[in-house]
Amino acid sequence: MALTLDHIVIAVKDLDQTIADYRALGFNVLQGGDHPGRPTYNALVVFSDGAYFELIAWRSPSPGERWWELLNAHGDGIVDFALLPPDTATTVAVAKDRGLAYSGPHDGGRVRPDGERLRWQTARPPSHDLPFLCGDQTPRALRVPEGNARVHPNGARGVASLALAVKDLDASLAHYRALLGEAQAANVSAPFLQPGTGARVGTVTLGRSTLVLTQAGPLPGTAGHAASTQLGTRGEGPYALVLATDGATPAPPPADRTHGAAIEFAAA
The missing domain is CATH 3.10.180.10 (2,3-Dihydroxybiphenyl 1,2-Dioxygenase, domain 1)
Structure with a gap:
């Protein structure tokens, strides 16, 4: 299975205002939920090709975290993007064999507003010209809704x-x-x-x-x-x-x- 675009991360200071603005621009915006163990929460704009925007905000400062540091220094904007691997651990191992020192897999997850708990694994690249990896451990449709959620x-x-x-x-x-x-x-x-x-x-x-x-x-x-x-x-x-x-x-x-x-x- 080939690597494909998974999502684009847009860091913002005011998530409620961002949701309102994106909806006014004609986007269907979904509440995402909270990330356990992190002060972050998000909303999603999901497209019919399977990629999505992650609109992410922080409930408290997070010094040392790159996305928050970029937001704090430069304001709202795109901070990163992810590819979807067929299997995170395998993709990391193969990348290392080819000289790319990805770190991970790292366990991650999110709790949706309806209480559904999602699990995934990420891997971080050795340089910022490359994407991070985000591979699901629960069904991807739980993380990236299908159907009318993708209609804008x-x-x-x-x-x-x-x-x-x-x-x-x-x-x-x-x-x-x-x-x-x-x-x-x-x-x-x-x-x-x-x-x-x-x-x-x-x-x-x-x-x-x-x-x-x-x-x-x-x-x-x-x-x-x-x-x-x-x-x-x-x-x-x-x-x-x-x-x-x-x-x-x-x-x-x-x-x-x-x-x-x-x-x-x-x-x-």
Whole structure:
């Protein structure tokens, strides 16, 4: 089974306000619940392709936790993303054999508002150009609801692409080839220069979603400049995304309504 995009993490200071804003933008937002042993709680925006947004907030400060540190220093925004492994422990072991020192598996879980207890295992990457892994130990449908939960008034169907800022494109593409292995290695492109931006770019195809890795370029108003800004503030990692839609494509919502997540829409 291939690795696929599982979810994108958006850290926010006020979860209730974030839920209200995303609903006003035409997203179907679900209450997620609390994470036992952590001061975090969340809400979900689940898409028909199986990927979702995790809107996460903290009930109390959490110094030393990277997501909270980014939120505290830079405000609301995208802080991470996860891939879904067929088996977390096996994927970690294989990644280590290929030179990627993922830590884990680490046990995790969530208690939904209806009392259902979910269990999963995560693994953390050796560098922030790579995703973490999140594999279920209880049925995934309990964590990622199906059916009408995935239907959005704005027509959003799934994550078409996710933009990542990286320091060294060649090294990052090599990391992804090692993570994905021979079966998915062809899904990792060679690096290329993006015309008119001064940026070097590479892509990684994960099912219906594409990761767009950008090594910063100097030209204002371009993807390369956006990647440079990301590197200078939050560091390597995701900073913008495109959602596939049915029919009409809404205008890009303002960042204050999406709580720092740069979101665009494109017809599927």
